[in-house]
Amino acid sequence: xxxxxxxxxxxxxxxxxxxxxxxxxxxxxxxLEQAVASGIPDPTALVLATVDADGQPDQRIVLLKHxxxxxxxFYTNYNSKxxxxxxxxxxxxxxxxxxMMERQVRVNGTASRLSAAESLKYFVSRPRDSxxxxxxxxxxxxxxxxxxLLEQFQRMKEKFADGKVPLPDFWGGYRVVPHxxxxxxxxxxxxxxxxxxxxxxxxxxxxxxxxx
Numbered sequence: 374x375x376x377x378x379x380x381x382x383x384x385x386x387x388x389x390x391x392x393x394x395x396x397x398x399x400x401x402x403x404x405l406e407q408a409v410a411s412g413i414p415d416p417t418a419l420v421l422a423t424v425d426a427d428g429q430p431d432q433r434i435v436l437l438k439h440x441x442x443x444x445x446x447f448y449t450n451y452n453s454k455x456x457x458x459x460x461x462x463x464x465x466x467x468x469x470x471x472x473m474m475e476r477q478v479r480v481n482g483t484a485s486r487l488s489a490a491e492s493l494k495y496f497v498s499r500p501r502d503s504x505x506x507x508x509x510x511x512x513x514x515x516x517x518x519x520x521x522l523l524e525q526f527q528r529m530k531e532k533f534a535d536g537k538v539p540l541p542d543f544w545g546g547y548r549v550v551p552h553x554x555x556x557x558x559x560x561x562x563x564x565x566x567x568x569x570x571x572x573x574x575x576x577x578x579x580x581x582x583x584x585x
Contacts, residue, residue, distance in 0.1 A: 383559025385475045388566035397554040397570040413473045420468040423458035444550040450512035475559030482551035492545030504538035
């Protein structure tokens with residue numbers, strides 16, 4: 374396989390400053406709505422990048438579950454690798470790879486835990502088996518086999534068979550408050566369009582075009 378010969382042109386459309394909203398949250402919501410409407414798989418999937426206490430970056434895919442003017446929300450096990458990384462360094466990066474639309478969005482910000490009340494509100498909306506799975510999985514820990522995981526899941530199903538599944542004290546949400554956005558639209562001849570929004574001390578956003 375000759376990887377050097379795998380290429381294509383990006384010709385779906387350009388991006389100009391007058392196409393963009395002055396508010397990056399409004400601009401992101403517009404692109405997200407278009408991604409959902411387009412029918413692309415998993416439009417809310419994002420790559421979450423963290424850095425651990427030793428300076429080692431790590432990445433994984435999570436799902437965006439809420440967005441407002443305060444930031445981006447996802448949920449996880451608080452004992453997971455990503456959560457441990459955030460404890461040592463709350464600065465994170467989010468990447469939304471909407472390849473089929475020849476678009477991507479990058480977000481830099483700071484992550485902090487949601488309140489238990491906020492996490493509970495989302496937890497009770499999850500399918501029951503997903504609630505049970507949160508109890509069954511010791512996320513990021515080594516286990517002996519998949520059979521062990523399935524047995525843990527069955528034990529939790531039996532434990533909570535007669536009532537509601539409570540919110541685990543080791544599970545909940547994070548909100549990422551951004552200080553930088555980048556909106557990327559593919560362009561012909563690798564002349565892609567890139568615009569960044571950087572937060573200022575006055576609470577506004579400084580917007581500028583970046584070279585591809």
